[in-house]
Amino acid sequence: MNPPLQDSASHVITLLASGMLVVQLLMAVQPMLVTNIRLFAIQSLLLAAIAAVVGGTYGAVHVYVIAGLTLAGKVVFLPWRLERLVRQIRIEQEIRPFLNMPASMLTCGALTVLAYVVSRPITSLERVGSNTLAVAMALTLTGFFLMINRRKAITQVLALLTMENGVMLAAIALTTYGMPLVVEIGIFFDVVVAVMVLGILVFRIRETFASMDVSKLNELKW
């Protein structure tokens, strides 16, 4: 079995993980699109930091690689790509969610509580930090909510990416070392390609519909 993490490292990881959740809640109430993209970058930066702390504590080289990939991909490349897309298609900046801000905030709060409740039986399986698994679950659930609450195609892509951040956090929390390197790298490239594909699709939708509002995609029924 793994040696117990040093207390300080454990605290730092818990703090960083909570930071990810706070950023997620900020995204839920932030009306500006570009700010949302930057918030996602910050959240990914926190994830990379967690990986780096884990790597440092255990001296595991391959967790550093994960941290590096996260930094390069999700902190720098994807936000840059998404911001460029926003500029390219010149969409209005404001996100108009279906639920208004206070209601979104309340829903996200409720989902976070739910995540803590459902992950209670499995918190004993965490190997890193405390309650990191609950935070990962909360990120996934609120990411899901953000996805269905938003009309604009790009914001849905962002929501999907935050869910993915949650899953990667769970991977570190449950396994310490993350998954075998070939899998981590594969997942990383898949996510990058997915965002590129979604970007092109958003561009085409924008051209054809003269809008990015996915609630207008409603011609196909049962």
Next chain:
Amino acid sequence: MLTAILVVPFVVALLCLVTRRCGLLELLNLTGVVGLLVLGVKLFAVVVTNEGAALTEWGEFLRADALSAWMVLLIAAVSLSTTLYAVRYFRRDLSEARVTRGRFREFYVLTPLFTTGMLLVVLANNLGVMWIAVEAMALSSVFLVALYNSKTSLEAAWKYVMLGSLGLVLALFGTIFTYAAAIGRAGDAMPSFHWSRLMANAPQLDHHLMTLAFVFVLVGYGTKAGLAPMHTWLPDAHSEAPSPTSAMLSGVSLKIAVYALLRFHILTTACLGSGFSRDLLLGFGLFSMVLAGPFVLVQTNLKRMLAYSSLEHVGVICVAVGMNAPVTVFGALLHMGYHALTKPVLFFAAGDVHQHFHTLDFRRIGGGLVRSMPVTALVLGLAAVAVSGLPPFGLFVSEMTVLAGGFTSQHVWVSVVMLAALIVVFCGVLVKLAGLLLGPSASGRPRETVSPSGVVAMGLPLGTLLLFTAWLPDSVRQLMEQAANIIRGVP
């Protein structure tokens, strides 16, 4: 050999990327799929003679047992018939300016990539790599669904990729849980993620985590497999994609997702030693079957109706695996094979109807297809008879095998519900298609122009279906029995 199987379609995709001539694109694709089928048959022969021992390459990174070999055969067969049909279909689309040359090339580049993704799913031993392959398969097919670039096809593609990605995030969660379940059990901090290694230590895996993992994976890969209630992308994508892509989606890609689910099902059952995953598969499968019936009955769009019929067939496969009798699991594999030969033909015929009438709406096409399009009508009629499970076609045999197995094992009620659902879909498909094929034809319709290549593309799978219904070679039966034993966890 496993490497070669993966490399062939990938190289074809790369070559097509740099090719500009339309004829050459078609030729490259055709050569690729023929080569793939030859390799698939060779793999099949090797696996059968090895008595089910798995073939591995790259230090067990790639692994093919009887189940994988069976899936490779299905992928190769559907790819071949699709590519044969696509030649004429896209030439006509190109000449009628329904697609641009750029989109035409896109099809021939992305389709072999899509095939490579599917092949990697069934050949990868590492469960993480399998997830990556499923994602790659999903991403490479997005632009195939959106090929026509119309409002509806973009909508379908958006739903396809968003729901698919959502499902895959959940599947990734499940995959990570599976990995976490192995940590510390086999003694080291970074255990192998190979399915075969996990199977060897299955009873020692963390039971709680495996249970959770299977639930996540079921919802995740279940979304890709189109299991109800996660099926909502399925009719949209199948109806809006160009017909060759619909055939690929319905003919194999749904079954590839089922395959991914089966690998976890086998692992979970070996770990827990209970019928937990089995019962879940049974429940979701039955729900899909029951749900498909009413939607087939009220459908007004030909390809959407076919999509719901696919939903029903995925349901049959899951229920048959869930019943877990030797006969029913064998029936499930048989059903996969027969369905892979039948459904593409239906989509091909529907594609011809679409190109002829420029609509898929039953009400706007009217009736009398036998007069305006005699050859297509004959093929559509035969394939419809096959897909609704009437003799002399194979799906009758496989469905009867499953039902008989269900009645003789302790699943009488499941079998009764299944039979009822089958009858509803049977009536739906036949009534809808009888209306389309027979009856008075609307006046002033031009007659179809029949081309030999189109007849071959549609006739070949149907002929093969009839052949393998009448005569199932012993070696194929042996392979399926070995695969059924793998699914049932019998050594």
